[in-house]
Amino acid sequence: KSVRASAPATVANVSCGFDIFGFAVASPADEVVVTLTDKPGVVIREIVGDDGRLPLDASRNTSGVAVIEFLKAIKSEQGAEITLYKHLALGSGMGSSAASSVAALVAINHLHGEPLSRKELLPFAMESERIACGSAHADNVAPSLLGGFVLIRGYDPLDVTSIPTPAGLFCTLVHPHLELKTEDSRRVLKATIPIKDAITQWGNIAGLVVGLMKPDFGLIGRSLKDVVAEPIRSVLIPGFDRIKEEAVKAGALGCGISGSGPTIFALSTDAATAQRVGEAMQAQFTDLKLKSDVFVSEI
Ligand code: HSE
Numbered sequence: 001k002s003v004r005a006s007a008p009a010t011v012a013n014v015s016c017g018f019d020i021f022g023f024a025v026a027s028p029a030d031e032v033v034v035t036l037t038d039k040p041g042v043v044i045r046e047i048v049g050d051d052g053r054l055p056l057d058a059s060r061n062t063s064g065v066a067v068i069e070f071l072k073a074i075k076s077e078q079g080a081e082i083t084l085y086k087h088l089a090l091g092s093g094m095g096s097s098a099a100s101s102v103a104a105l106v107a108i109n110h111l112h113g114e115p116l117s118r119k120e121l122l123p124f125a126m127e128s129e130r131i132a133c134g135s136a137h138a139d140n141v142a143p144s145l146l147g148g149f150v151l152i153r154g155y156d157p158l159d160v161t162s163i164p165t166p167a168g169l170f171c172t173l174v175h176p177h178l179e180l181k182t183e184d185s186r187r188v189l190k191a192t193i194p195i196k197d198a199i200t201q202w203g204n205i206a207g208l209v210v211g212l213m214k215p216d217f218g219l220i221g222r223s224l225k226d227v228v229a230e231p232i233r234s235v236l237i238p239g240f241d242r243i244k245e246e247a248v249k250a251g252a253l254g255c256g257i258s259g260s261g262p263t264i265f266a267l268s269t270d271a272a273t274a275q276r277v278g279e280a281m282q283a284q285f286t287d288l289k290l291k292s293d294v295f296v297s298e299i
Pocket of ligand 1: 013018019093137140260
């Protein structure tokens with residue numbers, strides 16, 4: 001028995017919500033084909049699209065780890081074979097590792113008759129994140145699994161809830177062909193936050209939630225600010241400040257680093273603006289002789 005499943009890219013942090021906010025986009029998405037085997041053990045049969053860079057050892061591959069943890073949890077005596085079709089670039093800040101593990105979990109859960117809900121699959125996907133970058137954050141895996149905009153209110157115990165988004169909110173992703181390792185981008189962050197910055201961040205986090213729920217697009221735009229991670233991480237993204245300016249000039253509500261970068265996201269209130277914003281952002285990378293891809297989706 002085989003099942004094909006896919007899981008989408010995600011924007012983690014959404015500027016102010018480091019490790020607590022994330023949303024899913026329509027594309028790109030990773031795909032897997034998972035086959036149940038009578039022999040126990042998980043095997044990665046093939047990975048297509050990674051130029052041979054991801055580990056074929058299931059215990060070191062995010063899709064493999066997720067399936068191993070799932071099979072352990074349901075006490076299955078069967079095994080699985082995974083073929084992974086990698087459509088998300090590695091180290092892109094679009095939740096590449098998360099999309100692979102979520103797609104694999106959706107497939108293996110389906111093959112077993114869906115014994116677990118999507119929320120119950122979360123811990124297995126978080127374990128994969130730990131393997132991928134040393135930290136079991138949920139702000140990519142949760143939206144990739146659940147769809148939409150997700151808040152991780154707490155990690156211990158895990159408390160995840162969806163935030164409704166207004167119709168007509170569009171996300172532009174511009175992915176420059178550079179790689180940043182999440183593990184490295186986490187290591188450069190400071191361990192403490194001055195109270196003044198914490199107050200700014202709290203205001204923006206609350207503002208973004210209220211803006212999404214009211215909805216109030218002006219408030220969403222004003223809240224897309226990050227005084228914690230962005231000032232440190234943005235130096236790793238060529239032209240970041242300029243690109244942000246150009247995105248807003250082209251009509252975006254706001255703009256920031258997607259996850260740990262280097263992809264930059266922007267939010268807009270219609271598809272045509274989101275497209276224009278993407279072109280304006282891409283033009284900046286092109287000026288810097290950097291190739292980039294643009295993805296636009298309604299969120
Ligand atoms: N919240 C995580 C980080 C997301 O910014 O490190 C990584 O994609």
